[in-house]
Amino acid sequence: MSNTDILPNWENLVKKQLKTEDIYSILKKENLEGIDVRPFYSEVHQPLVNLPKVEESTHLVARYHESLEEDVFAFILDHNVEHLEEKTIFVNNKDLAGHISPKEEDQYFSLIDVFNENECTIDDQLAKELLSKDFKRNIxxxxxxxxxxxxxxxQQIGIALAKAKELVEAYGPDILNKLIFRTAIGGNYFFEMAKLRAFKIVFNQFSREYGFSDTPYIFAETSSRNKAIADSENNLIRSTLELASAMIAGADAVFSTNYLVNRSTDNSEEISFKQQIVLAYESIINVFEDASNGSYYVEDITRQIAEKSWALFIEIEEGGGYLELMKQGIIQKKIYDQAVEEQKWVEEGKIKLIGVNLYPKLDVKRSIEEMYSEKEIKAVRWAEMFE
Structure with a gap:
């Protein structure tokens, strides 16, 4: 029996149970991204291209600790460490970057952003210093x-393209294969898969404007937005799902930020990293280029996100570019409006967080005005309202 034989019967059954002909408006799932999510998918009209990762296997990145030297192959470094050989190093400190001279067998990547968001400028001296380094990815x-x-x-993807465009205009199109994109992965499991897939598509399209066909190097880390001081075990579950989203979508490197909020222990650092180990070696999801390819649902929301991202990128460019709109406060206002609406969903319980707005332990509540500013892009956790 084909899908076409099954689906009309399914639809008729649902119409009968809901006592309405308009079942799709009832079953439609609301979301803050403005994405049209259908109750079921039987096909996808335009299958999307399966873009590869830059790296053959996803790097599992740990914050450096000497006890991990034997077993870990990729580290984030905030300070200089001697005699690290045949490791992949992500440099997270601009002073450190100035003193590093990679050896032939080393792989060094920069996690240093040259944009000064507060002053709405590019740090030209820092950019040139980083570009002079023999790193695999410089900026x-x-x-x-x-x-x-x-x-x-x-908005995240559109801004990433707009920032890349500013760098191309300043340093030429060859910089495109010297960039690493650092993104945080939120808790909307399938949407975050679609985010990385959509970013690959639009970045590939962007690079074609300059005669390339590049895929972006993506460094994905767990988000702080949905984490809470209380119930750290729930943070651990959330970050595990975020890591899975990133790996399945084909991130080139993943990093789990500490699941404890505002504090850290050796044990929590170890557990945070070992989340990646369990996912990689028990599920083997770090080796696939695009494991979600072919899922009608993920394909459809990927296409919609890609289209909305590209439209925002064009809007930013027509408005004068990322830095110009930052100077005018337009980018900050766009993010503020989105963030406030999202926080209202948390406040109203549309977004549920166990131990925060669902079965909360504390009777505390801050106002949205205390938490957000339309003039500043700053990290805010949903749970801060109740802590």
Missing amino acids: CVDISLHQNAGAAIY
Whole structure:
């Protein structure tokens, strides 16, 4: 029996149970991204291209600790460490970057963003210093802050393209294969898969404007936005799902930020990293280029996110570019409006967080005005309202 034989019967049954002919308006699932999500999918009209990762296997990245040297192959470094050989190093400190001279067998990546968001400028001296380094990827385009500040998925991607365009205009199109994009992965499991897939598509399209056909290098880390001080075990579950989203969607590197909020222990750092180990070696999801390819649902929302992201990128460019709109406060206002609406959903219980707005332990509540500013892009956790 084909799908076409089954679906009309399914629809008629639902119409009968809901006592209405208009079942799709009832079953439609509301979301803050403005994405049309259908109750079921039987096909996808335009299958999307399956774009590869830059790296053959996803790097599992740990914050450096000497006890991990034997077993871990990729580290984030905030300070200099001697005699690290045949490791993949993500440099997270601009002073450190100035003193590093990679050896032939080393792989060094920069996680340093050259945009000064407060002054709405590019640090030209820092950019040139980083570009002179023998790194595999020299400059980071950081949009993790935007996710943690409450930006919509399509806003994050549109901003990433706009920041890349500013760098191309300043340093030429060859910089495109020297960029690493750092993003935070939120808790909307399938939407976050679609985010990375959509970003690959629009970045590939963007690079074609300059005669390339590049895929972006994506460094994905867990979000702080949906984490809470209380019930740290729930943070651990949320970050595990975020890591899975990133790996399935084909991130080139993943990093789990500490699941404890505002504090850290050796044990919590170890557990945070070992989330990645369990996912990689028990589920083997770090080796696939695009494991969600072919899922009608993910394909459809990927296409919609890509279209909305590209439209925002064009809007930013027509308005004068990322830095110009930052100077005018327009980018900040866009993120603010989205973040406030999202926080209202948390306040109203449309977004549920166990231990925060669902079965809360504390009777505390801050106002949205206390938490957000339309003049500043800053990380805000949903749970801060109740802590």
